[in-house]
Amino acid sequence: MALTLLVPALPARACQTALLLAIDVSQSIDSAEYRYQTEGLADALADTEIAEALIRGRMALAVMQWSGRDAQNLSIPWTRIHSQADLAAFAARARAMPRAYVMSNTAVGEALSFGLAQFAAVPDCARKVIDVSGDGPDNAGSDPRLARRAAERAGIEINALAIESLGLSITNYFRRAVITRGxxxxxxxxxxxxxRTLREKIRREISQIMF
Known part of the structure; x- marks a missing residue:
């Protein structure tokens, strides 16, 4: 009688980081600027170092577009990056992603609150990060500092990419009212x-995987 060995299945590698990329599509963003954001994201994901780290960390990625008080959209749902094919497909979706809103105001607080709710779908990821980009402060909705406090209580990190034309007003606004401690x-x-800035930012966010 043949002896059958029962070999336990190896556990799947855990998700190291869930990264939600939140793109500003308020009325200050024209069609060319929207494309700079989507194409910049797709190009950043093609960076060799970033691609290797995303795959090695089995990261989860998602993209949301945000604007006014009732204008938040999860445009690309959570995608587990297990292979180069997964990453290439995600980048292609980002590059071709249609704009969700036009001619709407800027509600950063609601954008952050919407973003926080999305992490319920990726409870197994060790780190949870919102990467919010924008070119102006809020002019509608709730105080973003309320959502920031909720993020800190939940252990969710918020970083920001400020798109400046003159001075550092948006950078300072994000520092004061949006990003979490650390x-x-x-x-x-x-x-x-x-x-270029987005590539550097994602590299910094995933540096715990890369180094």
Whole structure:
């Protein structure tokens, strides 16, 4: 009689980080600036170091678009990045992603609250991060500091990419009212530098995997 060995299945590697990329599509963003954001995101994901770290960490990625008080949309739902094919498909969706809203105001607090709720779908990920980009402060909705406090209580990190045209007003606003303790802001000097700044920002956010 043949002896059958029962070999236990190896446990799947855990998700290291869930990263929610939150893109500003308020009325201050024209069609060209929207495309700078989507194409910049797709290009950042093609970076060799970023791609290797995302796959090695089996990260979960999602993209939301946000604008006014009732204008938040999970445009690309949570996707587990287990292979180069997964990442390429995600980047292609980001590049082709239609704009969710036009001619709406800027409700940063509601955007953050919507973003926080999305992490219920990825409870197994060790780190949870919102990466919010924008070119202006809130002019509608709730105080974003309320959502920031909720994020800190939940152990969710908020970082920001400030798109500046003059001065550092948006960078300072994000520092004061948006990012969590231990979070950070990176500044793009206009939309043409968005892709480069986003690459640097994602590298920093996943540095625990890379190094």
């Amino acid at each position: 979070g950070f802001v990176m500044t793009a000097r206009g939309y043409r530098s968005y892709a």
